[in-house]
Amino acid sequence: MTKHFKAWNLIVALTFTILFFAVLYPLLNIFRASFVHPETGVFSLKSYASIFNYPFYLRCLRNSLFVSALGTLFAVAIGIPFAFLLARYRIPGKNLLKTLGTLPLILPTFIGAEAWLILLGRNGMFAKLFQPLGIEIPSIYGWKGIVLVFALQFFPFVFLMVSSAINAIDRSLEEAATNLGAGRLRVFLTVTLPVIMPSILSGGLVVFYLCIENFGVPVLIGEDFRVLSVQAYNEFISEMGGNPSMAGALSMVLLAITLSLTLLQKYWVERKNYAMTSLNPLEVKRLGPLGTFLGWLFCAGLVFVALFPFAVVMVSSITKTQGPVMYWGQFSLDNFIRAVTIAPRPIINSFFLATTATLIGIVFGVAVSYLLVRRRGVVSYLIDVLVMLPLAIAGTVQGIALAATYNRGVIVLTGTWMILVLAYFIRKAPYSIKTTSSLLQQIDASIEEASINLGVPPVRSFIKVVIPVMLPGIIAGGIIMWVTTLAELSSTIVLYYGPWATMTVEIFQRIGSGDFGPASAYATILIISVLIPLFILNRVSGKDIASSL
């Protein structure tokens, strides 16, 4: 018992050390840097003053809030009816629509942005089709395009949260309202809607957070419409350490926003959650033929519009290209051949980094889950806060914090692959921890004691009994870590250096230089690498991956 206890103390100490150096210290470091005068190096509020004095920076902030608010609004506006139609009515192909409807949130947003550039960009497919006819197509550049991509990629979060809320409502609740004399509309407005409201708000906050922390979409199609995440990156990267104080200050503004969103979600919205275990779920109603058709049209149409861009990218990867010019209808495997033979390094890098980070993350995740669930107390509460903190930090901000902290001094990591692994595993470990700890929570601590009682020493009991029971969670968490790491761009772009460019970096840069064909080839490899493990997981465990995100 005492030996057991000491082993866990060691793990607590180790976890704290890792979390401190990987999460807290880098943040504190750029926090400090943001108060240093860029030229003189003394304490100064100059950077913060600049943000609020120069119209340019203020515009970045305003732009960020503007596209995030609009993106959220649209995502909620399409996510709610999508959830309602699929949860409460008979819609043909419902299960397929549900599955496809969750896909956009796993597919990288910057690939969605690329697709819209291929379709609606200056040299895009539609421009070519319609310009000869003298028809002006709407521009994708600027805030409109950003909002479009945000809404289409993030509405699944609203869909998932709202539909799980609808499924948790017991039939008796609406029946009681009807019994008390309320009509259908009244029941909806006074009972159903208020009950699912916390979930709508929760979904909205998550989407807002995802919008404001997003880097790939605004940088690719925003053009001169600058947002905070992009500007922080620019300040940091220009001349490498160009203005760490300014980058730090912008990061802090972004951090303040993302952190307050997370806190709002955690302590306000979640507390208002009317958790019910529904014994009799709501009846699934049948609409009239026209209603069914319109309902289906909306759901299927939405799924089509959301996934079409990814099909476009995949098709364009096997299309003959020359720079931004696509010869539609002429197929060629040149892009893939080039990607695999001439420049396979990004593919290898991505797989190597994602796999390494996932393996470390799994070990870390299992230990932390165990601490969180089985050793409740002040210490585990602190670990919980620290370990979940990266979920509230924009990728760009975390990248800047790590790069700025470990570029000199005793530990130099900037410019090595290790810093990428560190960033990935600390950012994605929360997924693994969520899946394993929720599984661990369902299992009573007494099974471990039963094993000890039957004569197996504590550490071996943990391995023989707890690990096997957590295994499905470990695998699911590992797969989520792996696929999300593979698709990571916002911190990679800050932290990578030359030879360690990943597929995401490669795609990003090729799009930037208008080299769409090769970009699409890498993007297709990325999409397939993400979908295959998720498909297998879904088949094997019947688990909907999206529920773990």
Added chain:
Amino acid sequence: MRVELTGITKTFGKVKAVDGVTLTIGEGDFFTLLGPSGCGKTTLLRIIAGFYTPDDGDIRFDARRVNDVPAHRRETGMVFQNYALFPHLTVFDNIAYGLRARKIPRWETTARIGAIIKSVQLDGLEDRSPSQLSGGQQQRVALARALVISPKILLMDEPLSNLDAKLRVSMREEIRRLQKELGITTIYVTHDQEEAMAVSDRVAILNRGRLEQLGTPAEIYHRPQSRFTAEFMGASNIIEMDVIGYDPKESLIAAEAGSYRLHIRGEQPAGGRVTLSVRPEWIRVVDDTSAGKPGILCGTILNSTFLGAMIRYRVSGPGGASLTIEVHDPEARGIRAKGDLLWYQIPPDRPVVLRA
């Protein structure tokens, strides 16, 4: 194996979960730790199992002090409240777990599991996973898993609390039968006094971490020493009376409450008042014709509950108290309604004087 506890104390934060408990459990005894939730019974059991280290006191198995023996070397078999079956293992593998940990040869493992499966009637379920079993079957697996390692001591932590009422009764009889067959020292934790009386050789009543009373079920039921025990083990009427005299020759206490006088056998009380415990079934209902005779009380029925085999009256008692009276075979004795008068008598040799 004998289990000896001396001065066991365990504190969690500021709460003394177990407070100086000393007791001895004899070889082959079915010993029950009984008390309300939070009384320290489970803590005490877990101290014996080795999951908690006591802050103070010694645990001895036979003569050997086992305080420093880790849980996995204590050779106890424990049945957990929620069974704690390993969800990833089949019934067979669950039962085999302890044998494999002891590196028992395969042929012997198979033979021993076969025998235990027969005696807990799990035949044919060997390959099921725990989630495919009913509550009663899970309970049997947990029991088999603990017994198959031939432990020196069987520990059971509220093993029946997750079963429905009927199954609880048949399972407790089965546990009792198995325990007698194997002659294994058993320590059983429960908050259910009826269960405790039904299965135990001896019972320890625990209250707020302290040992309240120790004895056979009959001793504890008939001779409770404290108000807590009297009320916890069965139902009891508690009557407070003033002491008006004592006859040391006959060991009789003369006491009164209001105009009612009673002579009770007992030692000389220290103070001017005595607290008595009278079981509801000890009180005798008498004919109306006895009215006015000495020792006969008359009360108004405040409440009457018909329970089939008996009827339970709540009547006004001496000195403004109210008493519960149980009458068996109510039809033969005449059923009375709320508001009726009832004549009754407390047999003078029955009341128990409680510790002040």
